[in-house]
Amino acid sequence: MDIGNILLLALGEFLTPTTAAYGLAALGLAVHFGYSGLLNFGQAGFMAIGAYGFAISTLQFKVPFIVGLLIAVVAASLFALLLGVPTLRLRADYLAIVTIAAAEIVRYIVTTNTLFRITGSADGLSSFQREFDTFNPFPAGTYIFGWSNRDFYVRVISWAVVILSAVIVWLLMRSPWGRVLKGIREDENAVRSLGKNVYSYKMQALVIGGILGALAGLLFTIPRGSVQPANYATDLTFFLWTVLLLGGMSTVLGPIVGAMIFWAVLSLTQNLLSGLIESGAVTFISTVQAGQLRFILVGVALMLLMVYRPQGVFGNKKELAFA
Amino acid sequence: MQSTPRGPSKRGSTGIRKVTGAIFAVLLAVLMIAAPAAQATTPSPSPSPSPTTFQNNISGFLRDDARTPIPGVRIKATGNGFEGTATSSANGQWSIGVPVQGTYKVELDTSTLPQGIKLAEGQENPRNVTFSQTSNLSVIFAFGKGIVVQQQDLGQSILNRLVAGISFGLLLALASVGLSLIFGTTGLTNFAHGEMVTLGALALFAFNAWGVPFWLAVILALTGGAAFGYVQDLALWRPLRRRGMALVPMMIVSIGLALAVRYAYQFFFGGATQQLPGAQVTDVQIGPISVSPNTLWSLLISAVVIAAVGIVLLRTRLGKATRAVADNPALAAASGIDVDRVIRIVWVVGGLLAALGGVLWAYYRPGVTWDMGSQILLAIFAGVTLGGLGTVFGALIGSLVVGIFIELTSLVLPPDLKYVGALVVMIVVLLFRPQGILGRRERVG
Numbered sequence: 001m002d003i004g005n006i007l008l009l010a011l012g013e014f015l016t017p018t019t020a021a022y023g024l025a026a027l028g029l030a031v032h033f034g035y036s037g038l039l040n041f042g043q044a045g046f047m048a049i050g051a052y053g054f055a056i057s058t059l060q061f062k063v064p065f066i067v068g069l070l071i072a073v074v075a076a077s078l079f080a081l082l083l084g085v086p087t088l089r090l091r092a093d094y095l096a097i098v099t100i101a102a103a104e105i106v107r108y109i110v111t112t113n114t115l116f117r118i119t120g121s122a123d124g125l126s127s128f129q130r131e132f133d134t135f136n137p138f139p140a141g142t143y144i145f146g147w148s149n150r151d152f153y154v155r156v157i158s159w160a161v162v163i164l165s166a167v168i169v170w171l172l173m174r175s176p177w178g179r180v181l182k183g184i185r186e187d188e189n190a191v192r193s194l195g196k197n198v199y200s201y202k203m204q205a206l207v208i209g210g211i212l213g214a215l216a217g218l219l220f221t222i223p224r225g226s227v228q229p230a231n232y233a234t235d236l237t238f239f240l241w242t243v244l245l246l247g248g249m250s251t252v253l254g255p256i257v258g259a260m261i262f263w264a265v266l267s268l269t270q271n272l273l274s275g276l277i278e279s280g281a282v283t284f285i286s287t288v289q290a291g292q293l294r295f296i297l298v299g300v301a302l303m304l305l306m307v308y309r310p311q312g313v314f315g316n317k318k319e320l321a322f323a
Numbered sequence: 324m325q326s327t328p329r330g331p332s333k334r335g336s337t338g339i340r341k342v343t344g345a346i347f348a349v350l351l352a353v354l355m356i357a358a359p360a361a362q363a364t365t366p367s368p369s370p371s372p373s374p375t376t377f378q379n380n381i382s383g384f385l386r387d388d389a390r391t392p393i394p395g396v397r398i399k400a401t402g403n404g405f406e407g408t409a410t411s412s413a414n415g416q417w418s419i420g421v422p423v424q425g426t427y428k429v430e431l432d433t434s435t436l437p438q439g440i441k442l443a444e445g446q447e448n449p450r451n452v453t454f455s456q457t458s459n460l461s462v463i464f465a466f467g468k469g470i471v472v473q474q475q476d477l478g479q480s481i482l483n484r485l486v487a488g489i490s491f492g493l494l495l496a497l498a499s500v501g502l503s504l505i506f507g508t509t510g511l512t513n514f515a516h517g518e519m520v521t522l523g524a525l526a527l528f529a530f531n532a533w534g535v536p537f538w539l540a541v542i543l544a545l546t547g548g549a550a551f552g553y554v555q556d557l558a559l560w561r562p563l564r565r566r567g568m569a570l571v572p573m574m575i576v577s578i579g580l581a582l583a584v585r586y587a588y589q590f591f592f593g594g595a596t597q598q599l600p601g602a603q604v605t606d607v608q609i610g611p612i613s614v615s616p617n618t619l620w621s622l623l624i625s626a627v628v629i630a631a632v633g634i635v636l637l638r639t640r641l642g643k644a645t646r647a648v649a650d651n652p653a654l655a656a657a658s659g660i661d662v663d664r665v666i667r668i669v670w671v672v673g674g675l676l677a678a679l680g681g682v683l684w685a686y687y688r689p690g691v692t693w694d695m696g697s698q699i700l701l702a703i704f705a706g707v708t709l710g711g712l713g714t715v716f717g718a719l720i721g722s723l724v725v726g727i728f729i730e731l732t733s734l735v736l737p738p739d740l741k742y743v744g745a746l747v748v749m750i751v752v753l754l755f756r757p758q759g760i761l762g763r764r765e766r767v768g
Contacts, residue, residue, distance in 0.1 A: 085754070086753045087753060093571075097512070097704050098750055102750065104742070108739065122461070123461060126453075238578050298586075302579030303580060307563070307572075307576065
């Protein structure tokens with residue numbers, strides 16, 4: 001077992017496009033829950049809409065990259081409107097149930113065999129990233145950390161998107177608009193009595209967080225060049241919540257750092273466990289079970305975080321969306 | 324957001340230690356109950372051996388439309404100057420190692436399919452598949468019922484689906500009554516309820532595999548479900564209520580619990596589908612209705628149990644107390660009802676009913692898997708929401724509607740979309756009658 005290599009692998013997780021995607025999707029959840037108090041349990045659905053919106057329009061309708069991107073964003077906005085209209089006037093747990101149901105509906109629809117020709121069913125879709133790859137400005141060769149020019153390119157783009165979104169969210173939340181949102185989170189009726197249209201503010205927050213989710217779906221799929229429906233189950237949403245609560249829900253940096261910690265810890269435990277199993281130090285579990293053990297730990301971590309440090313690593317206890 | 328902390332007293336480090344201990348105690352309890360399953364099953368599915376091991380694999384699972392594995396089917400992959408074959412194993416898995424990534428022609432030998440099963444319409448065979456940057460390429464073959472002996476007329480299939488739907492709806496109701504009672508008395512939306520459903524089936528399978536006689540195994544499994552509910556409340560939820568934790572954080576704690584418990588099940592049970600004794604039976608013909616006897620038994624058992632729960636709720640002191648707590652905990656406490664005791668009983672009964680629902684669900688599908696409860700969690704939620712959050716009889720009616728609706732829509736929708744209809748209906752109902760069928764308006768918003 002090579003401890004140095006295991007640590008390097010864990011550090012490498014900090015910058016992968018998947019980490020960026022988790023960070024961005026959790027940032028969307030921060031806009032929803034941390035800043036506006038909206039319980040979105042369907043972020044996986046938003047990611048799926050983004051990923052499939054792009055993949056289907058690219059493969060089926062041969063649209064250029066930028067149009068595919070726009071379609072993904074518009075589709076996610078429409079999805080947010082569709083969810084928001086019936087539920088934003090109701091109590092918070094209704095939004096939770098409706099969003100989780102809607103995300104599952106999306107997953108069932110992209111999984112069904114009936115739509116095999118469009119969605120590829122459970123196999124998913126692939127090879128929709130070709131045009132994206134042609135934009136690669138970096139010449140072939142080996143870059144830092146031994147990345148190929150494509151590795152380097154997808155990382156640069158992914159993190160550029162994440163940083164840009166983080167700056168936008170930060171600016172939004174310190175604007176008057178953001179203060180109204182936080183006000184809604186603290187006391188909806190107080191804000192309403194000031195003459196603000198609470199419903200409309202909530203809807204805007206839902207759409208913005210949903211768009212971040214859709215972009216995260218793109219960061220999740222374009223680098224790997226394929227999209228499979230099994231990746232967008234409710235577990236993904238729950239992992240994103242863990243990431244969000246790990247970092248701090250009412251912060252901009254929190255979700256991003258949360259994603260880095262999440263993936264580094266997952267990689268560390270996986271490699272340590274399989275190292276121990278291979279070296280014969282641990283004999284009572286198999287490598288497959290080691291993978292499941294990590295997710296048991298994720299669940300326990302989520303419970304412990306919620307009980308002992310609901311504000312996360314960076315958060316401020318006064319800024320919790322729940323008291 | 325409205326959150327009403329229920330226990331005003333904040334306790335310091337004792338509370339904290341209690342909760343940590345609690346979380347592990349709950350997990351430990353789950354592990355102990357799930358442990359027998361580990362010995363009973365082979366933990367990981369073993370793919371059929373391919374002659375040489377290559378880095379790249381074309382693989383898949385063969386399952387029929389009821390998701391039962393189809394073993395012993397030959398599949399051939401040719402391409403890039405290579406030819407490989409595989410036979411699906413007992414759990415339906417097959418895998419062919421190939422030397423290079425690229426495009427392959429995959430052909431399923433239809434003559435090796437068991438009788439009564441054929442490829443679903445529109446399934447290309449042979450078909451060309453291409454690797455996309457990953458070393459594993461999964462190929463899905465969808466199956467349908469093969470030779471249908473006689474064409475059923477529409478009225479008859481509606482009748483069949485209706486009976487199946489009532490049976491399914493009642494088993495959903497078993498789980499949702501517990502969920503609804505817990506929501507009503509504590510305000511918790513319990514996302515770990517699906518795992519309580521799974522526990523019943525897993526425990527029954529484990530005890531049975533251990534050689535415990537069937538009826539004893541059933542009783543033990545149900546006791547396990549009740550114990551799980553009791554331990555959860557005692558060790559986790561009650562300390563959290565005492566700390567004055569708000570409802571949304573509690574909901575998120577329940578998600579964490581659901582994840583931990585579900586993967587703990589998979590850790591011990593593995594990913595395979597197992598069958599309970601007597602799960603695979605042929606349909607019987609009763610008048611115009613053709614139905615599996617298990618479905619009928621399930622219908623009967625759940626109807627009796629639910630009627631009993633209803634009578635207890637309406638006629639006994641305990642039931643009255645429960646309804647009072649659900650209505651207004653503070654007022655109930657003021658009038659001398661021991662709220663904590665009522666909540667504890669609700670958790671025990673909820674766990675028991677969920678476990679029974681899980682056993683019946685394992686016969687209805689049929690099959691036992693580690694995630695079977697979370698598969699119907701949303702259908703349970705749909706039933707509870709449809710009937711009105713927190714109303715017990717609403718949950719019952721809502722679940723019946725959802726069960727019947729899911730089965731009836733399967734006449735028009737493809738089987739892999741059958742849950743979609745129910746979820747859509749739930750969202751639409753929220754649009755027009757957010758308080759649900761039996762809910763009261765002031766509960767909402």
